[in-house]
Amino acid sequence: MKLVVLACLAAVAIAAPQSQDVIPVVQVLRDDRQDDGNGIFNYAFETENGIAMEASGTPGSQGQSNMQGSFRFVFPEGNAADVRYIADENGFQPQSDLLPTDHPLPAHVIDLIRMTEELRAAGATWDEQGRRLTR
Structure with missing residues (x-):
């Protein structure tokens, strides 16, 4: 009998509403x-x-x-x-200062871009693998 009463008390304690996080009023x-x-x-x-x-x-x-x-x-x-x-x-x-910004390009990359633009201006072309086709 004591075991049944103890089990009922435990069930009531477990089923009791748990405290909810209070949403602050702003x-x-x-x-x-x-x-x-x-x-x-x-x-x-x-x-x-x-x-x-x-x-x-x-x-x-x-x-x-x-x-x-x-x-x-x-x-x-x-x-x-x-x-x-x-x-x-x-x-x-x-x-915003919070937003990420692009990193500046390294000097060697800027040089490569400049060289590529000069080659294109001179008429050079490339294939899909990046190999130069013309000089």
Whole structure:
């Protein structure tokens, strides 16, 4: 009998709701919106935890919305991430110190490219394996 009562208590303890992670409530400090209904719009918002976003848009030449704006958030370590962008006929073009950049080409590669351009200008051609066909 004691074993049955103990098993029932264990089952109730296991079935009890576990504590859920509490989602913090963040206050909105600013929320501005304007939409003219013709494809022209602006919006901006900012929250107390450092998240901010703003954008403005106009109709594009190919039926898309051309937009430009920025967004900002704070990493858990405390430093801020700032991104500015343009989105138009040429696609999404972000700008930020956080984005990776191309490494500069080594000097020998620049020399090889220059030599190849000089050979092409002189009429040289190459096959699919990269072997030069003409001099």
